[in-house]
Amino acid sequence: xxxxxxxxxxxxxxxxxxxxxxxxxxxxxxxxxxxxxxxxxxxxxxxxxxxxxxxxxxxxxxxxxxxxxxxxxxxxxxxxxxxxxxxxxxxxxxxxxxxxxxxxxxxxxxxxxxxxxxxxxxxxxxxxxxxxxxxxxxxxxxxxxxxxxxxxxxxxxxxxxxxxxxxxxxxxxxxxxxxxxxxxxxxxxxxxxxxxxxxxxxxxxxxx
Numbered sequence: 001x002x003x004x005x006x007x008x009x010x011x012x013x014x015x016x017x018x019x020x021x022x023x024x025x026x027x028x029x030x031x032x033x034x035x036x037x038x039x040x041x042x043x044x045x046x047x048x049x050x051x052x053x054x055x056x057x058x059x060x061x062x063x064x065x066x067x068x069x070x071x072x073x074x075x076x077x078x079x080x081x082x083x084x085x086x087x088x089x090x091x092x093x094x095x096x097x098x099x100x101x102x103x104x105x106x107x108x109x110x111x112x113x114x115x116x117x118x119x120x121x122x123x124x125x126x127x128x129x130x131x132x133x134x135x136x137x138x139x140x141x142x143x144x145x146x147x148x149x150x151x152x153x154x155x156x157x158x159x160x161x162x163x164x165x166x167x168x169x170x171x172x173x174x175x176x177x178x179x180x181x182x183x184x185x186x187x188x189x190x191x192x193x194x195x196x197x198x199x200x201x202x203x204x205x206x207x208x
Contacts, residue, residue, distance in 0.1 A: 015115075
C-alpha cells in the first residue's frame with residue numbers, strides 16, 4: 001500500500017495452459033481475454049463511473065513452457081494516483097480477479113481467481129507535483145515496484161522453460177528447444193510484449 005500518496009497494485013494475470021496448442025494461439029486467447037476484461041476501458045472507470053478508477057497500467061507479457069504446454073501471462077502494474085484505503089484496494093483487487101475470470105469464460109478459456117496473483121507493495125509514488133513531473137515519478141517508480149514484487153513473490157529459481165532457457169538449449173543443439181524457439185520468434189512478430197495505458201502513455205507530439 002502507498003502511505004499518503006497513491007496506490008499500486010501488482011497483478012499476474014493468467015489463463016490455464018493449453019496442451020498441444022502453439023504459442024501464437026494461446027497468446028491470441030490471452031490477448032482476447034484482456035480485450036474482454038478491459039472492454040470500454042473498464043480499468044479507468046470512465047465508462048462506468050467507478051470511484052476507484054485506475055489512472056494507468058504497464059503490462060509485460062512473460063512466456064514459459066513445460067510438458068503441459070505454453071503459459072504466456074501478464075505481469076501488470078496498476079496505479080491509482082490517490083491514496084486508497086486498504087479495504088478499498090483489496091475490494092478492487094478482488095473485482096479485477098473476478099472480472100478476469102468472467103472474461104476468460106466469455107472467450108472460451110479457463111482461468112481461476114487462485115491463478116491471479118495480486119499484491120499491494122509498499123512503494124511510494126509522489127502525487128503533489130505537477131502533472132508531467134508526476135508522470136515521470138510514476139515511471140521511475142516502476143523499477144522500485146519491480147524490486148518490491150521480487151521481494152514479495154521471489155525470483156524465479158530456474159531459467160528452464162523461459163525464452164532464455166529455450167534459446168540456450170537450442171544453441172546447445174537441442175532440436176526440440178529449437179522448435180520451441182521458432183514458435184517464440186513467430187509469435188512475437190504478431191504480439192506485443194509490452195503495453196501501457198493511462199498516465200504511462202507517451203503524449204502525442206504536437207502538430208506543427
